Amino acid sequence: MSDRRKIVLMLVPALIVLGGLFLGGLGIGLARSLNWMPVIGLTEPNLDAYRAVLTDPDFLWSFALSFHIAFTSTLLSLVIAIAAALMIRRTGRGGALVRFLFQLNLTVPHLVGAIGILYLFSQSGSFARLGYQVGLIDRPADFPALVFDPAAIGIILQYVWKEVPFIGVILLAQMQTIGADYESAARSLGATRWQAFRHVLLPMILPGALAASIIVFAFAFGAYEIPALLGQNHPAALPVLAWRSYTDVDLAARPQAMAMAMVIAAMSLVLILAYLRAARGRIGGRR
């Protein structure tokens, strides 16, 4: 058997899953969003669903909300993760315990974190109770709405909680690979601690940090269960809106649901291209 045929055979099962199911699912979504279903006689594709969706204020609000959720969560997670990694890399005594606790929520599903945020930050939650005990509020309604709120604070809190360790662990691994020599050299040449970080370490960890941030953004933009649990009803995050249209009793809404799925997919495509750019400059990246 030639090498070429062997390679093809090795790749075929994975290509069936990822090409067939993944790309296939996207392709069928695209066809249905264009009202193109030859099987049931719809042979003339059109842009009706996109026209309906893109002129619908609900959709535009949902898109803006999801973008805000993803952008704010990613930025906060990144900044906190960099600070955390800088602190943790130097921990001496108790370092193992700190590292373990820092990573604890990596394997905790988002849904559990979302329920925890709900119990902590709802108007009758732990922090509201604490506020009552110290005399800051008199009743639950006095506590600011941090879940089911228009600014999606609860959702963002959940993502930041979950993603700081995700980005942080990647940064810690990078810092370990880089070592302290470059910074020491800069310091011995007279750089301040801030200058050594800003001009020596940061440029080296930035590509990896960027790649991790893109993964976080993509997830926060497209995930369903967290905004479904912690989000306000209206406007809802984009994945929640798409889900509602898809499960609507009115089947005519389905092409619109598919069009929203395609908008989410288009956003991911942009992110994939950005990721590939970022990953190319990544230290220790493959090939």
Added chain:
Amino acid sequence: MTAALRNLSLALLIVWLVLPLLPLAVWSVAKSWFFPDLLPSVWSLDGWAHVASPRSGVLAALWETTLIAGLVTALAILIGLPAARALGMHRFRGKAGVEMLILAPILVPGLAYALGLHSVFIGLGLTNSRAGVVIVHLIPTLPYMILVLAGVFANLSPDMEAQARSLGASPLRVFRHVTLPAIRPGLIVGATFAFLVSWSQYVLTLLIGGGRVETLPLLLFSYATSGRNDLTGAIGMIYILPGVLILLFASRHLTGQGAGLGGVRP
């Protein structure tokens, strides 16, 4: 930053990272816990008793989730291993495209491709079935398996296998005695990722399983939104257990620092 300030910030950060899990743990042993009490007024193991009774469906869901994650992991190894080998040890035309296709499901949310798949799965009779859920879980799990193993294969020298072959070992024996021991650590990491990624799926299971395939996250979501906080807390504790155990194990055995689980998603 002074050392004291640094230690304080670090302590605050660690507390914040553990904090959301505490109310779930307390609720699992609480009966009534009303505003403005900081601790439950009545403690009870009712939530856990309910978990153990067949009526709550928790044990059935635990089994369903474990079975699905186990099947998905096994299939991901079978499908991912050869692909990872091709990517890690060979150069070929179109490799960049294949790599992009493997990376894509990590960044594309499940809902984007699952709505389209759902309409096909209806026609194939795969909706509302465990088989359909297992198949759709392969999409987000396979990339992690392949990326981890491709990295391992890239560092594996083909010479060892060639030597074993030249000494007369059959392909199966070469795999069993040369390749497998060399890739075992990567295989464990990849399988761990695959298991946890399947374990934490929500929307793919809900859509393709149609609510008929009831896994722990589906049950957890419905109890959380119906206000059964004691049961929610108990299920939450069960649901995070495999991940925490894996992390404990990983921090001792795999890397010495547990950083090996850095990429766990979602």
